[in-house]
Amino acid sequence: MQSELIEKLGIKYPIIQGAMSWVANPSLVSAVSNAGGLGILACGYASSEIVRELIRETKSLTDKPFGINVLLTSPNVDDVVKVVCEEQVKVVTTGAGSPGRYMNQFKNAGTVVIPVVASVALARRMVNEGADAIICEGMEAGGHIGKTTTMNLVPQVVDSVSVPVIAAGGIADGRGVAAAFMLGASAVQLGTRFVVAHESTVHQNFKDAILKAKDIDTVVTGQITGHPVRVLRNKLTRQYLKVEKDITSDEKPDFNRLEELGKGALRRAVIDGDKETGSFMSGQSAGLVNKEQSTHEIIQELMHEYQEVIREQANLILK
Amino acid sequence: MTFEKIQAIIVDQLDKEEEEVQLETNFREDLEADSLDLFQIINDIEDEFDIKIESEEGLTTVQDIVTFVEVELAKK
Numbered sequence: 001m002q003s004e005l006i007e008k009l010g011i012k013y014p015i016i017q018g019a020m021s022w023v024a025n026p027s028l029v030s031a032v033s034n035a036g037g038l039g040i041l042a043c044g045y046a047s048s049e050i051v052r053e054l055i056r057e058t059k060s061l062t063d064k065p066f067g068i069n070v071l072l073t074s075p076n077v078d079d080v081v082k083v084v085c086e087e088q089v090k091v092v093t094t095g096a097g098s099p100g101r102y103m104n105q106f107k108n109a110g111t112v113v114i115p116v117v118a119s120v121a122l123a124r125r126m127v128n129e130g131a132d133a134i135i136c137e138g139m140e141a142g143g144h145i146g147k148t149t150t151m152n153l154v155p156q157v158v159d160s161v162s163v164p165v166i167a168a169g170g171i172a173d174g175r176g177v178a179a180a181f182m183l184g185a186s187a188v189q190l191g192t193r194f195v196v197a198h199e200s201t202v203h204q205n206f207k208d209a210i211l212k213a214k215d216i217d218t219v220v221t222g223q224i225t226g227h228p229v230r231v232l233r234n235k236l237t238r239q240y241l242k243v244e245k246d247i248t249s250d251e252k253p254d255f256n257r258l259e260e261l262g263k264g265a266l267r268r269a270v271i272d273g274d275k276e277t278g279s280f281m282s283g284q285s286a287g288l289v290n291k292e293q294s295t296h297e298i299i300q301e302l303m304h305e306y307q308e309v310i311r312e313q314a315n316l317i318l319k
Numbered sequence: 320m321t322f323e324k325i326q327a328i329i330v331d332q333l334d335k336e337e338e339e340v341q342l343e344t345n346f347r348e349d350l351e352a353d354s355l356d357l358f359q360i361i362n363d364i365e366d367e368f369d370i371k372i373e374s375e376e377g378l379t380t381v382q383d384i385v386t387f388v389e390v391e392l393a394k395k
Binding site: 097098100119120121122124125128226 | 353355371374
């Protein structure tokens with residue numbers, strides 16, 4: 001499955017950089033692809049014109065395959081899908097919904113479609129709709145998460161679908177890569193580790209926060225809204241969680257109070273580096289991310305370490 | 320029989336009481352189920368009855384699902 005997937009995606013290493021809002025821009029994405037992995041552009045709710053610009057900019061920086069994440073809840077989704085197909089983007093990952101409606105368009109354009117899911121039921125659904133592979137993301141991941149850990153989600157999804165499965169959530173070094181393959185994955189997706197890459201243009205405060213973080217430094221906000229998000233803890237999360245606690249026992253919780261706190265917080269973190277009121281999305285693996293490197297160094301290190309770990313274990317068994 | 324099995328699956332997935340899940344019950348309006356809940360329920364029903372449910376479109380009430388399942392079972 002692993003070599004089948006690598007071939008399908010046209011990449012050298014089974015390493016994918018996950019789409020992160022405001023972070024996964026042409027600079028980072030092209031760097032990952034140039035380094036032999038698969039970079040994936042995030043475009044949020046951007047208009048199709050902006051999406052086209054982002055794609056073209058990325059194309060000017062790399063001639064290797066890259067992907068784009070399409071948020072199915074975007075008001076511009078119909079036009080964005082059209083542009084993605086017109087521009088012949090090799091891979092599309094999808095989130096927040098079902099890509100079924102667009103499957104024919106994608107297939108006609110030769111796009112590889114890989115939905116991101118957080119449950120077995122969703123994985124099965126997506127494969128029914130024609131997905132070429134599945135990214136299953138455990139709740140160790142940063143950003144929007146589900147309920148199950150990577151350790152449990154990956155093998156259960158692998159058991160339920162017959163397409164390649166890409167593991168995401170909590171992977172930040174070669175040990176995690178090796179572990180993911182042991183669980184049945186054919187490739188891995190990383191987010192947090194790539195945020196601190198040299199080619200990532202986020203505010204230095206964001207990178208520093210990740211580099212400094214320990215295992216316990218992320219919290220999950222928004223559980224009450226049904227859309228939990230994992231972020232680094234700071235003053236904003238303290239306030240947010242307090243409000244969540246306050247409104248939890250209300251018959252009709254006033255989500256506006258939460259919305260006010262959260263509005264623009266992601267931008268404040270990534271672009272402005274606002275440590276107090278910014279929302280710094282990050283996985284639990286931030287505790288493993290300790291140095292700034294080029295994407296090339298990151299990928300090489302991941303591959304070398306993963307092979308070392310496997311070799312060591314194999315030798316133990318073969319003795 | 321079919322209804323009881325489906326009712327049990329829904330009660331289990333959505334943490335509801337049996338009285339809350341009747342034939343006329345509407346998933347979104349009465350049970351506040353979202354699409355993820357529906358996917359999970361459909362999954363469990365597929366496994367329980369060994370059938371395939373291609374799309375969740377048109378499955379708005381419990382009756383819709385019961386009818387669908389009965390039709391599929393009759394085909395077997």
